[in-house]
Amino acid sequence: MNQSFYIGALGALNQQTKLNVVSNNIANVNTTGFKPQYSVFSDLIYAQARSTQGGNAAKMGSGTRVDLIKSDMTDMPYKETGYENDHAIEGEGFFMLKDPVTGDITYSRDGRFQLSMLEDRFYLVNSSGKRVMNMDQQEISYPVKPAVYPGEEGDIEDEEEDVQEEDGHDPKAIGVYTFARRDGISEIGNNEYTVTDKNGAPILLENATVIKGASEVSGTDFAKEMTRMMEAQRAYSYSLKMVQTSDEIETTINTLRQS
Incomplete structure (x- = not known):
């Protein structure tokens, strides 16, 4: 199966992790002394693509992953x-x-x-x-x-x-x-x-x-967390769309091979 399928699936999985972090922050918006967390993403390995002339072309990425989850220790009133x-x-x-x-x-x-x-x-x-x-x-x-x-x-x-x-x-x-x-x-x-x-x-x-x-009041910024949630939901949707498109392409190729 082509690499785009795996990249899309991995992207959806990591965006789900980000959504879980954001949801926990929102749930603790009124929790005394709570310190919100945020996800830190990092790129996975890149591969050098070859052009038709044999030279190096653009790099092909393998997606991203949640590298770690950190707490925002900013002092609150x-x-x-x-x-x-x-x-x-x-x-x-x-x-x-x-x-x-x-x-x-x-x-x-x-x-x-x-x-x-x-x-x-x-x-x-x-x-x-x-x-x-x-x-x-x-x-x-x-x-x-x-x-x-x-x-x-x-x-x-x-x-x-x-x-x-x-x-x-x-x-x-x-x-x-x-x-x-x-x-x-x-x-x-x-x-x-x-x-x-x-x-x-x-x-x-x-x-x-x-x-x-x-x-001490909670460190959760409700407006900021809602923005992060919408970003994660949109990225999650795009990742699933990539998985769906990759599956449709594979289905079409297999159909053509059998015909």
Whole structure:
């Protein structure tokens, strides 16, 4: 079968991938701290065609493919929510999260946190139950205060005071981290990201601004995503038309051979 059939089929497949990415961006237009993704295409191998005189003619391409899917990490503005445990990062950086079961570390811009009690402590966690880390990469927690009932004598004081670490960091101050290189940061779902050795060790942003009672808006530009969707739909349609035309040509050639 001629090469145009394969080029058209591959083009349709890759445009479907682009449509899936765009659809996910649109679906998260109101998701706190969401970073939209975009598809990066690259050309496949080219072949040098021969002219009837034996010399080199034009190059023949083999189509394109989605080389990678990247996230747009542009900082977005924040909006006030009024919830005490909501936090937003003004500028670059990520919150560091730790899975209490596996110990895996992930990163996020989504600062919709809440308190989760375990035994005698409250832990600051995200919507998945992963614990938020402080500026010393330690879990942020608070002691559970015993209840005071009417008629009881004496004041109940906090079980522990806010003691600063040797480096002067408040143990309850949320840490904001960045990386020397942000290429290769991969989204794993639920607004969380993982890093590789390529990114290097997390770097604490000492002077990062964390806004309490606020959350970062989604980075999805609805108008831009609709434009990308129409472009992908049109390219998808053209690719399928190429497949159809190639099939019709092959059918005609086979009919002529049999006649």
